[in-house]
Amino acid sequence: MTAAVSARGVRKRYGDFEALRGVDLEIEPGEVFALLGPNGAGKTTFVEILEGFRARSGGEATVLGVDPERGDLVWRSRLGIVLQSAGFFEQLTPDEVVSHFATFYPNPLDPRRVVDMVGLADKRSSRCKDLSGGQKRRVDLAMGIVGDPELVFLDEPTTGLDPQGRRQLWDVVREFARLGKTIVLTTHYLDEAEQLADRVGVIINGQLVEVGTPREIGGRERALARVTFALTGNLAGRPLPETGAETVSKNGRVTITTATPTAVVTALARWAEANGEPELPALAVSRPSLEDIYLAMVEAADGQADHKGSDA
Amino acid sequence: MTALPASPAEFRPNAPGRLIRLSFERTRIEIKTFFRAPDQVFFTFLLPVLFVVIFSTIFSGEIEGPPGAKKVEFSQYFVPGMIASGIVSATFASLAMTIAVEQHDGLLRRLSGTPLPRSAYFAGKVGLALFTAFVIVVLILAIGVVFYGVSLPTDPKKWGVFAAVFFLGVSACSLLGIAYTRLIRSSSSAAAIVQPPYLVLQFISGVFLQYSQVPPFLKVVAAIFPLKWMVQGLRYVFLPDWVAVDDYGGEWQVERVLLVLGIWLAVSFVLARVFFRWNRGYSG
Ligand SMILES: Nc1ncnc2c1ncn2[C@@H]1O[C@H](COP(=O)(O)OP(=O)(O)OP(=O)(O)O)[C@@H](O)[C@H]1O
Ligand SMILES: [Mg+2]
Numbered sequence: 177m178t179a180a181v182s183a184r185g186v187r188k189r190y191g192d193f194e195a196l197r198g199v200d201l202e203i204e205p206g207e208v209f210a211l212l213g214p215n216g217a218g219k220t221t222f223v224e225i226l227e228g229f230r231a232r233s234g235g236e237a238t239v240l241g242v243d244p245e246r247g248d249l250v251w252r253s254r255l256g257i258v259l260q261s262a263g264f265f266e267q268l269t270p271d272e273v274v275s276h277f278a279t280f281y282p283n284p285l286d287p288r289r290v291v292d293m294v295g296l297a298d299k300r301s302s303r304c305k306d307l308s309g310g311q312k313r314r315v316d317l318a319m320g321i322v323g324d325p326e327l328v329f330l331d332e333p334t335t336g337l338d339p340q341g342r343r344q345l346w347d348v349v350r351e352f353a354r355l356g357k358t359i360v361l362t363t364h365y366l367d368e369a370e371q372l373a374d375r376v377g378v379i380i381n382g383q384l385v386e387v388g389t390p391r392e393i394g395g396r397e398r399a400l401a402r403v404t405f406a407l408t409g410n411l412a413g414r415p416l417p418e419t420g421a422e423t424v425s426k427n428g429r430v431t432i433t434t435a436t437p438t439a440v441v442t443a444l445a446r447w448a449e450a451n452g453e454p455e456l457p458a459l460a461v462s463r464p465s466l467e468d469i470y471l472a473m474v475e476a477a478d479g480q481a482d483h484k485g486s487d488a
Numbered sequence: 489m490t491a492l493p494a495s496p497a498e499f500r501p502n503a504p505g506r507l508i509r510l511s512f513e514r515t516r517i518e519i520k521t522f523f524r525a526p527d528q529v530f531f532t533f534l535l536p537v538l539f540v541v542i543f544s545t546i547f548s549g550e551i552e553g554p555p556g557a558k559k560v561e562f563s564q565y566f567v568p569g570m571i572a573s574g575i576v577s578a579t580f581a582s583l584a585m586t587i588a589v590e591q592h593d594g595l596l597r598r599l600s601g602t603p604l605p606r607s608a609y610f611a612g613k614v615g616l617a618l619f620t621a622f623v624i625v626v627l628i629l630a631i632g633v634v635f636y637g638v639s640l641p642t643d644p645k646k647w648g649v650f651a652a653v654f655f656l657g658v659s660a661c662s663l664l665g666i667a668y669t670r671l672i673r674s675s676s677s678a679a680a681i682v683q684p685p686y687l688v689l690q691f692i693s694g695v696f697l698q699y700s701q702v703p704p705f706l707k708v709v710a711a712i713f714p715l716k717w718m719v720q721g722l723r724y725v726f727l728p729d730w731v732a733v734d735d736y737g738g739e740w741q742v743e744r745v746l747l748v749l750g751i752w753l754a755v756s757f758v759l760a761r762v763f764f765r766w767n768r769g770y771s772g
Contacts, residue, residue, distance in 0.1 A: 248501070259597070262594035263595040267521045272520075276513065
């Protein structure tokens with residue numbers, strides 16, 4: 177089985193500026209892949225190279241087995257594209273635009289159903305120029321999927337959508353994934369990546385620094401857990417038990433960072449009981465969120481960049 | 489993992505039936521979009537109407553023919569030029585400017601991400617131009633006949649030539665407008681880049697003058713471009729034969745007019761294919 181998307185050492189220069197510095201990535205058919213990265217990291221550049229809209233300056237790429245720079249109309253008929261931004265057919269209604277785009281494809285979906293799917297049923301007959309930003313974004317999505325593509329590129333599809341709109345988009349993505357289609361999306365919302373993606377890639381400064389499932393990325397599964405509770409009631413002012421883990425006590429709140437949270441909680445429970453407090457106040461055990469991991473990666477990369485900068 | 493569906497292999501994006509269907513679909517959408525912007529509709533049709541009224545009012549009078557021949561009213565004399573000029577503004581000028589805006593807004597980029605063939609996109613533009621140019625011609629003739637005593641040809645052969653010049657001229661000038669967008673770097677500069685060559689050509693092709701008044705070296709230049717030939721063909725349709733002696737050195741050369749326009753149609757199709765860029769000027 178050939179990969180749906182395959183990139184090897186993809187580079188892109190804009191004048192002196194190197195926006196992509198050798199990206200390697202394989203995406204399997206049927207996979208939902210999310211690209212994360214700060215503004216200007218190179219997500220759009222990378223995705224548009226795969227869509228055949230921008231020429232790469234180096235490296236190799238294939239999308240559905242075809243080099244995107246040589247993609248023909250048959251290849252186009254198998255792709256669905258939602259750009260980060262593009263103009264609108266202002267004078268046409270969602271129904272009209274989506275039906276019009278449907279005529280370009282060999283096996284399109286029912287345009288009216290697609291307009292319903294993206295939650296525009298009550299705006300189907302309004303001119304696009306009169307739609308709100310989020311409603312326009314939904315039209316974008318409808319135009320991108322009406323051709324019933326095998327592979328869909330979504331560049332920040334939910335930016336500007338309300339929470340309900342995001343859920344509707346997620347449902348569309350899940351529905352497509354269920355049908356065995358491949359989805360490549362970029363996003364700034366970590367919960368979105370976590371909800372939808374089989375795998376997540378993090379691009380920073382033109383490099384793909386991490387690829388993995390949302391659970392394991394950045395060593396998240398192995399990361400230390402945090403046990404927190406409050407020093408109130410009978411516990412106030414009592415010396416803490418020795419747990420062997422890093423312990424910080426601040427403003428009456430204790431945070432213990434540990435690889436063995438179960439043992440720590442057991443020890444704490446005994447200690448609390450012995451001090452006449454059968455419930456540990458405000459007890460919480462947490463792992464770092466995807467967001468924590470992601471922000472740590474971005475910070476680490478910034479640190480490196482600063483370091484390099486000061487060397488130069 | 490399921491195998492990729494096999495159906496796309498049988499999909500032939502440039503099959504003639506599909507091209508024809510999509511050309512009509514694009515034309516339908518172009519015309520629909522055009523009529524939804526009332527200001528655009530108004531100005532597209534206002535200009536030729538103003539031309540007829542102003543020209544026919546200012547140049548009232550007659551052109552003397554050879555002894556014994558029927559005189560020609562100025563209003564009649566300028567009808568072919570105004571039709572040709574109306575065609576060029578509905579095709580070359582209007583398309584070059586609207587496409588420049590579509591390029592700039594990234595609208596074309598959207599279309600280019602789909603399996604829509606470029607030729608169907610061109611066909612939609614030509615279809616819209618044929619439609620608006622037709623309305624303009626009807627308006628010019630209607631006003632001319634009703635208010636300024638313009639007479640229509642009675643010979644069916646002349647109507648045939650009229651239709652041929654119209655179709656070839658509109659198609660060639662539309663495709664030239666599409667190719668010309670390559671020179672337009674931003675939508676704000678579009679008008680400035682489109683208008684000059686077309687205004688100059690109008691003068692040297694004898695749209696607003698008698699062709700006999702154009703200096704010979706400019707005639708050589710004018711003869712390269714389609715406008716001069718459109719005017720010549722249309723003058724054959726609307727004017728008596730003695731005008732050809734004065735203006736075109738003897739004969740109307742109708743076959744030659746149609747041949748040159750036919751060649752221009754082929755050349756402009758190639759130019760449009762070569763120079764047109766879906767992506768140009770888009771900064772996203
Ligand atoms: N056409 C261009 N010409 C010059 N530089 C460009 C061009 N397009 C992008 N860049 C630069 O390349 C870098 C990557 O841009 P890109 O749009 O790929 O980022 P992104 O990850 O999609 O960001 P965002 O999250 O803001 O959408 C940026 O620094 C940007 O300024
Ligand atoms: Mg982007």
